[in-house]
Amino acid sequence: MKIREITNAIAAYAPLQYQESYDNAGLLFGNADWEVTGVLLTLDATEAVISEAIERGCNLVVAHHPIVFGGLKKINGSNYVERVAIKAIKHDIAVYAAHTNLDNVRNGVSKMMARQLQLQDCRVLAPKRELLAKLYTFVPHAQAEKVQNALFAAGAGHIGNYSECSFNVEGTGGYKAGEGAKPYTGQVGQLHLEPETKLEVIFPLYLEPRVVQALLDSHPYEEVAYDVVKLGNAYNEVGSGLIGNLPEPMEELAFLQMVKQQFRTGCVRYTPLRGRPVQKVALCGGAGSFLLKKAISAGADAYISADFKYHEFFDAENQLVIADVGHFESEQFTVELFYHILTEKFRNFAPLKSTIRTNPVNYL
Template sequence: MTYIKDIAAELERLAPISYQEGYDNAGLLVGSPQTEVNGILFTLDVTEEIVAEAIEKKCNLIVAHHPIVFKGLKKLNGKNYVERTVIKAIKNDIAIYAIHTNLDHVKHGVNWKIAELLGLRNLKVLLPKKQLLTKLTFFSPVENTQAILRKLFEAGAGKIGDYSNCSFQTSGTGSFLPGENANPTLGDVGRLEVVTEHRAEVMFPSYLESKILAALKTAHPYEEVAYYLTLLENENQEVGAGAIGELAQPMRSEDFLRHLKGQMQVSVVKYTEPAFDYIERIAVCGGAGSFLLPEAICQGAQVFVSADYKYHEFFDAEGKIMICDIGHYESEVFTKILLHKHLSGKFSNFALCLSEVNTNPVRYFV
């Protein structure tokens, strides 16, 4: 049997909850983690119509990109679509899980998918996030260091970009005096022990702290493990907002606009005057991404593809870059396919359904 908590755990391996923005509300919003899953419906948004579709398709879990409960609810009396949707879900025993800015911030998430659709190469995070990495420093007998490191690497420590098993080690002299209630691995109670030890350091994503410390304490021979943790200011190059990369071949600006419109399957693109005759370096951000424009310009992007631009924000291009607004829904609707694909290879004992409802509240008269 598969429970909602199992689905949540797999989604959080893809995009840890701790990677969401402070204003966000990702995670299990409605329902119990202990409920057995009968079927999953994947969607961009959650509306009353989506809940009705879940009922029809016998799915008791909705996985959405946008959280239906975002700013918080003080009452549930059905006065707006948010309250009506939540009430309908609860009445029909349908759980709702949202995976929002945490999915925006990871490789192979929202922005990586846009870049894939546009055929971009040499991708990297446009604006990496800080304070997401922790350094573990521990001290151990020389003969035990490598065994401890192996366990730490298995738990997720020591990864820096495309490199794994990364650590730093140095030798020194350690000393300790076991008290009368101690059970020392080395030395005797009441006698000062002086030994040659390794000092070893590894980095890991901060959300793995409990797992890393459990591995350390399991592998370490000492009764009392000497270690300390340091939260790092380093940017995590694997996590952050937006993405930037290059086309395989430069395109004329008008050809790129046609390429963008076709690949993203949009009926219209709002854009500023092209700043370059040929386009090669592209920055992208699904959803509302105007805050990333300065970084896109700084990193030499010739085009910035995003959504939700206001009239006066288009002036910020200042002839340095072409802004392309493709619409919020259009820039993220594929998330349901992305999530369906991620889970379908891992769970096969119930239905995994893509929503057929167009939840876009915006219409275009073309």
């Protein structure tokens, strides 16, 4: 198995196109065509983790956080990032990161947090826009099903929990083939009217090359008429954070104690209690203060995230309870998510989970 097979499986689950503009997800070190000797899963690709990969015979480290965010002007070992780069390159260790792209898919990092609390009816808290497109095309009646199925196989036609979604309208197409043309039906130089089906399918914008190619490969016409229109719709499968409901309402302090236990944290920083039950819970892995207003407007009783600054706690304004569990603690279950993705895709392959706890924060 080659490294690209592993990274492609992760990218299919969390497309790199969904990472934020500041991020640096993807293959950071190594060659995608290397044969895989083993895969080590971790939250952070630290020096200790690279050493562990060497000791355990793994030449691919899959991490949540990119060890390199900006460009490296020098690699002389003056800081931990450069030392990781030197060690990884020296020992032919590839490093792949799935960061905000894994945060932004509905079944990503925040979903792993939601599982710890058994939240139900989860939805994306802040869906992203302008990530969808619609394809319109015109096909002879007899070939419409073939073309439609090819578009579905390329990834078109998914809306929420529904697949193979399309809209079909029957009509008549007309054309006159010119000199040198090889029309599917009709004669050169004569106007031809053909009973056609107009197909409309929706798809994620990043799949446009694949969807259009599937159309061209399956369509019987020499010249295929089609339009791709970028949509402004919110894409409810992609975005920041999640919001869902506890199975039963809980008293606030009991809820916070459960959060502390489930997230295995030495400290939960929280805002004043409101004296109201908690049932609707919003959450976001990592630094999530930017979603506080979204959590409030969505009617959340509590918002679980990390890295809130002192003055940001005031922004709760007694409308919900903020529970800051710590950055590492909110994302620690990402390793389990990586493991699930790879073992579901490759049933006879066993990636290894790092034994290194990379959290740089300690509690007294």
